[in-house]
Amino acid sequence: MRTRNPVIIAGGGIGGLATALTLHQIGVPCVVFEAVREMRPLGVGINLQPNAVRELYDLGFTAAELDRVGVPALEWALVGLNGNDIYSEPRGLLAGYNWPQYAVHRGLFHMLLHQKTVERIGPEAVHLSSRVTGYRKNGDGSVSALVEHADGSTFEAHGALLIGADGIHSAVRAQMHPAQPPIHWGGAVMWRGTTLAKPIRSGSSFVGLGTHRHRIVFYPISHPDPQTGLAMINWIAEVTMDNAEGWKQSGWFRQVGIGDFIHHFDHWIWDWLDVPALIKQADSAFENPMIDRDPVPTWRDERVALLGDAAHAMYPTGSNGGSQAIVDARILGAAMVEHGVTPEALAAYDEKLCGPISQLILRNRGAGPFGLLNIVDERCGGTFDDIDDVIPPEERTAFMAGYKAAAGFAVEKLNTAPPTIPAGARVAAASVM
Numbered sequence: 001m002r003t004r005n006p007v008i009i010a011g012g013g014i015g016g017l018a019t020a021l022t023l024h025q026i027g028v029p030c031v032v033f034e035a036v037r038e039m040r041p042l043g044v045g046i047n048l049q050p051n052a053v054r055e056l057y058d059l060g061f062t063a064a065e066l067d068r069v070g071v072p073a074l075e076w077a078l079v080g081l082n083g084n085d086i087y088s089e090p091r092g093l094l095a096g097y098n099w100p101q102y103a104v105h106r107g108l109f110h111m112l113l114h115q116k117t118v119e120r121i122g123p124e125a126v127h128l129s130s131r132v133t134g135y136r137k138n139g140d141g142s143v144s145a146l147v148e149h150a151d152g153s154t155f156e157a158h159g160a161l162l163i164g165a166d167g168i169h170s171a172v173r174a175q176m177h178p179a180q181p182p183i184h185w186g187g188a189v190m191w192r193g194t195t196l197a198k199p200i201r202s203g204s205s206f207v208g209l210g211t212h213r214h215r216i217v218f219y220p221i222s223h224p225d226p227q228t229g230l231a232m233i234n235w236i237a238e239v240t241m242d243n244a245e246g247w248k249q250s251g252w253f254r255q256v257g258i259g260d261f262i263h264h265f266d267h268w269i270w271d272w273l274d275v276p277a278l279i280k281q282a283d284s285a286f287e288n289p290m291i292d293r294d295p296v297p298t299w300r301d302e303r304v305a306l307l308g309d310a311a312h313a314m315y316p317t318g319s320n321g322g323s324q325a326i327v328d329a330r331i332l333g334a335a336m337v338e339h340g341v342t343p344e345a346l347a348a349y350d351e352k353l354c355g356p357i358s359q360l361i362l363r364n365r366g367a368g369p370f371g372l373l374n375i376v377d378e379r380c381g382g383t384f385d386d387i388d389d390v391i392p393p394e395e396r397t398a399f400m401a402g403y404k405a406a407a408g409f410a411v412e413k414l415n416t417a418p419p420t421i422p423a424g425a426r427v428a429a430a431s432v433m
């Protein structure tokens, strides 16, 4: 097997590293070029849905490892402004999935992926300080990634295929779709942080409280400390504003003072929850607009394909951005098992995912599973005594079932689906260039 012509992966985030681990598992040499100088545990909470946890288990991650970076999610609940439940359902194993759902610290999970990549493929697998600025399709059927180091020096890396996993501001996507519209902002602003506090309800509940234009979401992303009972609680405070003039701040993600936004939640105090206290006890808070990108008709340009946020940056309302990046990596791997390290594999991957996931982007824009809050808001302004009078249980259940089917985490379908990549499957040596 020649290893001179690896698959090049632009971006060593969640999608890029899940791709590297998958390719290694199926016997395909690869190399990752990552822009940052140093891997650091950045970000706050994300959810790994059962469809993604299944793939992580198939990649050899253990529950004990995931328990070090997060906690199994037990419940998902929506609560109205009066503190009354609108909807709740069990999650993960309790919901009948064969795999748990995990609420994890994005940065710690990312570090775990990086550690595994280096352990399995070697320290040379991930090149830091290496920003991919574009690509060139070569006459000999290979592709070159144009790479710029932090010191300004540049070089070209030659590979059999290029996977653009370089996130929402993807340079690979910008070259593939030069006419794509700018980032789309619908008007919602999120302030995020983590606070050590006692978990409520099931002990590992995701709670979305408020209306679709003004809400707080919170959930634990660590097991509670046995001594204190305190867990790391991830919270996202969110307000929708007028977006007529576009996003005016200089960056997409910046640290802000608690005082900049806490007034939006001044009176959000119930006997079971004190939102201002939760926010005030955080070490730091970050502001970012809720942004996504308009879907594109294809994620592929011959030997180049997009993956993760580069392919389908979406609103986090469905908690599936990170999960989908992992699933993308596995479906790409399965396509290579079937078609080899070829443009046909990229075409099969694109054919399978681009259409349905583009629909999911638009569905999340329409509030995703939080759409139930829109319905409640429209029907009663968000305040009610008995939710059944506003939206009957069957309607609530049908709404959520529709979302889960679209997002690929319908229970029966997932439980009965064969593994995306059968255990021991390898790409035929002849097709590895």
Ligand SMILES: Cc1cc2nc3c(=O)[nH]c(=O)nc-3n(C[C@H](O)[C@H](O)[C@H](O)COP(=O)(O)OP(=O)(O)OC[C@H]3O[C@@H](n4cnc5c(N)ncnc54)[C@H](O)[C@@H]3O)c2cc1C
Binding pocket: 010, 011, 012, 013, 014, 015, 016, 033, 034, 035, 036, 042, 043, 044, 045, 046, 106, 130, 131, 132, 133, 165, 166, 167, 168, 169, 170, 171, 307, 308, 309, 310, 316, 321, 322, 323, 325
């Ligand atoms: C620092 C950071 C913090 C985040 N925090 C959160 C969070 O708290 N909550 C949440 O829901 N989501 C967060 N996200 C987004 C979330 O990780 C993604 O939506 C999801 O995991 C999809 O993963 P991805 O690998 O496609 O993208 P990302 O995780 O964004 O990874 C993209 C990677 O590509 C690198 N990169 C970018 N451009 C280039 C380039 N031109 N060449 C080479 N490398 C490049 C980036 O440094 C990054 O490591 C964060 C992303 C980042 C990068």
